[in-house]
Amino acid sequence: MENNSLIILAESLQLIFDNLNSFGYQTIAPTISENTIVYDQITKISDLPIGYIDEQTGGHYRLKKHSKPTFFSYTVGANSWKKYLHPPKVRLWQIKRKAKAMEFVSEETQPPKLAFIGVRGCELAAISIQDRVFLKDKFVDPIYSTRRKDIFIVAINCARAVKTCFCTSMQTGPKVEEGFDLSLTEILDDKKHIFLVKVATEKGREILKNIPYKVATKEDENIAENIIKTTAQSIEKKLDTENIKELLYQNYENPSWDEVANRCLSCANCTMVCPTCFCTTVQDTTDLTGEIAERWRSWDSCFTSDFSYIHGGSVRVSTKSRYRQWLVHKLGAWLDQFGTSGCVGCGRCITWCPVGIDITEQVKTLRENNG
Amino acid sequence: MQLLDPMLPDQFLVKRKVNENKDTFTLTLEPLEKKSFLYQPGQFNMLYMFGLGEVAISISGNSEKPLPLIHTIRAVGTTTKAMQKLKKGDVIGLRGPFGSSWPIIQAKGKDVIIVVGGIGLAPLRPVIYYILAHRQDYGRVSLLYGARTPEDQIYLNEFAGWQEKLDFFTIVDRASKKWNGDVGVVTRLIPKAKFNPSNTLAMICGPEVMMRFVSLALQDKGLIPEQIFVSMERNMKCAIGFCGHCQLGGTFICKDGPVFTYKEMKRYLELREV
Numbered sequence: 337m338e339n340n341s342l343i344i345l346a347e348s349l350q351l352i353f354d355n356l357n358s359f360g361y362q363t364i365a366p367t368i369s370e371n372t373i374v375y376d377q378i379t380k381i382s383d384l385p386i387g388y389i390d391e392q393t394g395g396h397y398r399l400k401k402h403s404k405p406t407f408f409s410y411t412v413g414a415n416s417w418k419k420y421l422h423p424p425k426v427r428l429w430q431i432k433r434k435a436k437a438m439e440f441v442s443e444e445t446q447p448p449k450l451a452f453i454g455v456r457g458c459e460l461a462a463i464s465i466q467d468r469v470f471l472k473d474k475f476v477d478p479i480y481s482t483r484r485k486d487i488f489i490v491a492i493n494c495a496r497a498v499k500t501c502f503c504t505s506m507q508t509g510p511k512v513e514e515g516f517d518l519s520l521t522e523i524l525d526d527k528k529h530i531f532l533v534k535v536a537t538e539k540g541r542e543i544l545k546n547i548p549y550k551v552a553t554k555e556d557e558n559i560a561e562n563i564i565k566t567t568a569q570s571i572e573k574k575l576d577t578e579n580i581k582e583l584l585y586q587n588y589e590n591p592s593w594d595e596v597a598n599r600c601l602s603c604a605n606c607t608m609v610c611p612t613c614f615c616t617t618v619q620d621t622t623d624l625t626g627e628i629a630e631r632w633r634s635w636d637s638c639f640t641s642d643f644s645y646i647h648g649g650s651v652r653v654s655t656k657s658r659y660r661q662w663l664v665h666k667l668g669a670w671l672d673q674f675g676t677s678g679c680v681g682c683g684r685c686i687t688w689c690p691v692g693i694d695i696t697e698q699v700k701t702l703r704e705n706n707g
Numbered sequence: 708m709q710l711l712d713p714m715l716p717d718q719f720l721v722k723r724k725v726n727e728n729k730d731t732f733t734l735t736l737e738p739l740e741k742k743s744f745l746y747q748p749g750q751f752n753m754l755y756m757f758g759l760g761e762v763a764i765s766i767s768g769n770s771e772k773p774l775p776l777i778h779t780i781r782a783v784g785t786t787t788k789a790m791q792k793l794k795k796g797d798v799i800g801l802r803g804p805f806g807s808s809w810p811i812i813q814a815k816g817k818d819v820i821i822v823v824g825g826i827g828l829a830p831l832r833p834v835i836y837y838i839l840a841h842r843q844d845y846g847r848v849s850l851l852y853g854a855r856t857p858e859d860q861i862y863l864n865e866f867a868g869w870q871e872k873l874d875f876f877t878i879v880d881r882a883s884k885k886w887n888g889d890v891g892v893v894t895r896l897i898p899k900a901k902f903n904p905s906n907t908l909a910m911i912c913g914p915e916v917m918m919r920f921v922s923l924a925l926q927d928k929g930l931i932p933e934q935i936f937v938s939m940e941r942n943m944k945c946a947i948g949f950c951g952h953c954q955l956g957g958t959f960i961c962k963d964g965p966v967f968t969y970k971e972m973k974r975y976l977e978l979r980e981v
């Protein structure tokens with residue numbers, strides 16, 4: 337029987353990068369840019385944020401040096417994998433004006449084969465939610481579909497959480513359960529720096545070819561499980577999801593919306609950093625000759641006034657109505673539309689809100705004023 | 708495998724353009740390549756003007772003779788004003804049909820009351836055509852049409868035919884002395900409509916406040932919210948459930964609507980800024 341639970345040396349992660357590269361994958365992983373964790377193409381493990389941890393609270397993010405040379409001890413930054421699967425801006429098509437007709441040209445890009453390395457539980461959940469939106473509904477989005485098809489995923493079990501994390505409430509982490517090819521748990525102590533690797537797919541097994549390993553023992557497994565359990569126990573932030581859809585649907589006129597509206601700047605940061613927010617707008621343009629027109633699609637946010645514009649004005653004029661729209665959709669209406677919450681508990685919207693508005697606090701306030 | 712791109716329009720040739728009034732016009736569109744086109748009354752298309760934009764417009768022709776396609780458009784902004792300048796022989800882009808439809812089959816054997824305001828008559832004209840073609844399948848059919856002024860009324864040359872086979876009443880918000888018809892809001896016509904409340908379906912299209920008040924008035928006449936259908940409108944950028952712009956409650960209007968029962972929409976018609 338083949339073994340699905342292996343131990344490799346930490347530095348062997350480089351071999352995983354190399355194998356992925358030689359199989360034609362671009363390797364995308366966490367790295368540091370402008371003092372934050374971002375996802376970008378790297379080929380050397382030395383470009384990982386080795387020995388860094390992050391500090392996150394409402395409206396606050398700081399990266400700092402750690403006492404140990406761990407590879408994955410930080411959590412999520414403002415970036416998410418969404419930017420690769422559902423790009424911020426894409427051309428949908430071009431048309432050429434002909435004498436008595438137009439010639440539409442569909443966009444047939446061959447996106448590069450990507451390998452995502454260091455995908456966390458909440459992020460796997462976010463990808464699966466966007467799969468639901470773009471691949472499993474009445475229509476299929478060809479852009480998402482072509483990009484998603486060949487993705488290779490190396491997931492990571494979080495060995496550390498920050499104050500904004502609440503994956504445990506949303507049941508998305510810290511343990512990675514499904515949706516990956518390989519998963520890693522990083523183990524560093526006085527004697528060793530290793531990864532416990534779980535092989536979930538044949539593709540995953542192929543990538544491990546020629547990498548020295550030993551079969552994980554029961555003890556190794558226990559150590560890894562304990563790391564994940566300790567992380568889970570360290571998470572303090574909670575979002576009570578019980579009957580949350582009903583709570584939101586029944587509280588459109590709750591006075592607590594007024595209070596949050598007084599603080600919210602309607603800046604749209606929360607929707608831009610959220611790994612599940614999928615809204616877009618389109619731009620139609622022509623070139624200087626007026627002979628070629630294009631249609632582009634780019635991320636949009638329900639916090640802008642254009643978003644709800646219909647002839648005569650915006651439907652949602654007030655900040656209150658826009659914040660309410662976001663929250664009721666994210667935590668309530670998604671359940672009706674997609675059978676899943678729109679929130680995975682990653683905490684990005686809390687950290688990157690310039691005024692530190694906290695989605696979990698808003699739900700708490702609504703519950704307190706329920707009625 | 709190349710996926711069918713749901714965002715890619717087909718080309719349609721403008722066969723005819725008729726002005727209905729000073730800001731509303733009707734386009735007759737023939738496909739350049741597409742061979743067939745099927746739609747249900749109440750569905751809409753996304754019409755694209757070269758380089759300018761794409762807008763949701765209901766289909767307002769006869770669904771049993773789907774081609775050429777008929778669209779009645781009010782020029783209100785960038786794209787629709789550019790469409791007003793279209794001439795016979797011009798080519799535009801079109802994707803569709805999208806959305807849910809009016810309950811024309813469910814309404815068979817029943818009385819029907821259609822209440823429309825302004826351009827709201829356009830999405831219901833396919834229902835009128837269908838009922839006229841199958842008149843014996845329906846009971847009493849009332850059509851109540853409210854416009855801002857007599858000059859704003861559309862489809863004037865069809866009024867005589869409707870008068871003949873339906874209980875057709877019109878009203879305007881304001882009018883000059885020359886007008887000897889009713890003046891006021893469209894709800895004032897409801898007492899004129901005759902129907903058996905326990906065996907009636909109502910179909911309403913117009914501004915949200917209008918749909919709300921008409922629904923309330925019909926409930927006073929004994930209809931229940933499941934018997935009343937409304938057509939909702941929100942900003943739409945994709946019509947296929949991806950752009951999020953038309954999200955309302957637990958629905959996307961583009962694919963779950965635009966036609967809903969009043970029971971489903973009651974809550975949202977009562978709230979502001981949703």
Ligand SMILES: Cc1cc2nc3c(=O)[nH]c(=O)nc-3n(C[C@H](O)[C@H](O)[C@H](O)COP(=O)(O)OP(=O)(O)OC[C@H]3O[C@@H](n4cnc5c(N)ncnc54)[C@H](O)[C@@H]3O)c2cc1C
Nearest residue numbers: 646647762763764765779780781784785786787941942943
């Ligand atoms: C399901 C549905 C059916 C419709 N049927 C008809 C019809 O049969 N006849 C008709 O005249 N009009 C209809 N409309 C309204 C029509 O779509 C708008 O009048 C049109 O989008 C205005 O575009 P514009 O570029 O001219 O205006 P602008 O004011 O310049 O609009 C800018 C953009 O805002 C958006 N927008 C503005 N108003 C609306 C609106 N009312 N609804 C949706 N998006 C809007 C569009 O994306 C538009 O491109 C319908 C709308 C919907 C949602």
Ligand code: SF4
Nearest residue numbers: 610679680682683685
């Ligand atoms: S709503 Fe906030 S916490 Fe939830 S998934 Fe989006 S960014 Fe993360």
Ligand code: SF4
Nearest residue numbers: 600601603604606689
């Ligand atoms: S909640 Fe915060 S991040 Fe979101 S729009 Fe308001 S101010 Fe911006």
Ligand code: FES
Nearest residue numbers: 946948950951961
């Ligand atoms: S119009 Fe894009 S989701 Fe409905």
